[in-house]
Amino acid sequence: MPELPDVEHMRRYFESEALGVPLVGVEVRDPLLLRGLEPSALDGALVGAGFASTYRHGKYLFASTAEGDRPWLLLHFGMTGGLERTQLGEVDPRYTRVSFRFADGGALHLRDQRRLGRVGLVDDPAGFVAGKRLGPDALDPALTAPAFDERLAQRRGFLKGVLTNQQFVAGLGNIYADEVCLAAGLAPFSLVEHLSKDDRRELHKTMRRVLGKAIDLLEAGRDFPRSWLLTQRRADGDCRGCGGKVARRRFEGRYTYWCPRCQKEV
DNA sequence: CGGGCCTCCTGGTAGC
DNA sequence: TGCTACCAGGAGGCCC
Numbered sequence: 001m002p003e004l005p006d007v008e009h010m011r012r013y014f015e016s017e018a019l020g021v022p023l024v025g026v027e028v029r030d031p032l033l034l035r036g037l038e039p040s041a042l043d044g045a046l047v048g049a050g051f052a053s054t055y056r057h058g059k060y061l062f063a064s065t066a067e068g069d070r071p072w073l074l075l076h077f078g079m080t081g082g083l084e085r086t087q088l089g090e091v092d093p094r095y096t097r098v099s100f101r102f103a104d105g106g107a108l109h110l111r112d113q114r115r116l117g118r119v120g121l122v123d124d125p126a127g128f129v130a131g132k133r134l135g136p137d138a139l140d141p142a143l144t145a146p147a148f149d150e151r152l153a154q155r156r157g158f159l160k161g162v163l164t165n166q167q168f169v170a171g172l173g174n175i176y177a178d179e180v181c182l183a184a185g186l187a188p189f190s191l192v193e194h195l196s197k198d199d200r201r202e203l204h205k206t207m208r209r210v211l212g213k214a215i216d217l218l219e220a221g222r223d224f225p226r227s228w229l230l231t232q233r234r235a236d237g238d239c240r241g242c243g244g245k246v247a248r249r250r251f252e253g254r255y256t257y258w259c260p261r262c263q264k265e266v
Numbered sequence: 267c268g269g270g271c272c273t274c275c276t277g278g279t280a281g282c
Numbered sequence: 283t284g285c286t287a288c289c290a291g292g293a294g295g296c297c298c
Contacts, residue, residue, distance in 0.1 A: 003291055112275095174291055253270080
C-alpha cells in the first residue's frame, strides 16, 4: 500500500477520524516499530492533548497535537502498514502494533503485518525531512517543471532508480515509479542523462497526473483501471495499450514491469 | 555517485 | 500433508 497516494489517503483518513478527540493513552503492542524510542515517551508527548493537524512528505505522515510545544507524531508505513479507526466496543484489528486511544472509547490503530513501519516523535517535520535529505514531495506545487528539470539534470543512471530515490523526489516507490514510466512512455531502464527536454517535461507532468489520479481513485474507493500497470504486475501481464505482454526485470532486489513496445528506451 | 545485494520482518502461494 | 523457495508497494548499509 504505502506509497505517496496511499499515504495521502491515510492522511485524509487520519484527518477525518482522529482530529480533535483527546488522547487518553498510547498502547504499544510491538516496541519494534518504535526503533528504540521508549513507549513512555509517546505517552508523555501525546496523552492529554488531541491531534490538531496532519502533514505529509513523501511516504511520511506527521500529526501535531493541540498543544504547540509538544513534538509531532511521525508515522511511516513500511511495506504493509495502514491506519484503522475503531469505535467504542470494537475489537482491535489484526496486526495492530500501536493504538492511539481516545477519550470517546475509540482508537486509531497502526496495523503492520510485516513490522517494517515506524512510529516516532519529531520536533519539527521540516527538520526531519531536511535531516533525511529527502527531496521535495512529488506533489509539492513548488516542484514546478523547471525545478524538476533542474534536479533531474544532476542525476545519472536508470530512470527507475532516480524516481524511486527519495532524495531525488519523495513519494514514489516500486509501483508508482513503474506506473509513471508507462504513462510517460519511457522505459524504466532508460538513462536519465539521455532524456530529452520534452521527455523530462512529460515525466514531470505525468508524475503529477498519475499520483493525483491514484489519490482520487483511492478516495472514491474505486478499482484501478486495467490499463494501469499495477493491475498487470505478473509474468504474463498484458499491456492494455498494445495488447502485448509486459516485460519484467529485477532491479535492486524487486521486479520492475514495463511494456517494451509502448515505452521507448533512451 | 549508481547499482547489486543483503538485512530487517511476516505470511501467502507455488512447486515438489 | 509437509517442506522449501520465492514473492510482496520500504529503507538502510555494505561493497564495487
